[in-house]
Amino acid sequence: MPMELNVGDIVETRKNHPCGNNRFEIMRTGMDFRIRCLECNKQIWISRPKLEKRIKKIEKNDE
Template sequence: MKLEIGDLVELKKQHPCGNHQFEILRTGADFRIKCTKCEKQVWVPRATLEKRIKKVVSSHK
């Protein structure tokens, strides 16, 4: 899956604040994503994130 910094993704599982959308801040073996509602940042392994993505909302190209 082609993901870049700045992309907005919608995940299958919601964040504890109730939001499903996250912004990608860092890519690589691990991703750093930020909740667009409460601004909380989370580190997620690439394999886990790719399984949890429902769709890419917006892509920065």
Template structure:
């Protein structure tokens, strides 16, 4: 369903003010990278799926 390299939009914004993320790692945990500032965050799959809005 989710693939590395996809750009997704999340419900909550990153502190930099942008809510578009690039998926870097998929598994039990997701590593996503902010497409604006470049900061990466690791979050559990359940939280990712809850906050997921749409694919771009």
């Protein structure tokens, strides 16, 4: 069963982005995700299975 990930959630990954940051904001959900690095603002497209494997922690966005 897929993880519950929503637009606006902040995820901490096991693997760092080349800029050294490991925190990303989810910008689009679905089969593929668009995530944005919170340090350098680079946007990355990543598949759901790949992202779910890399997530260490999820910070929910309570709007």
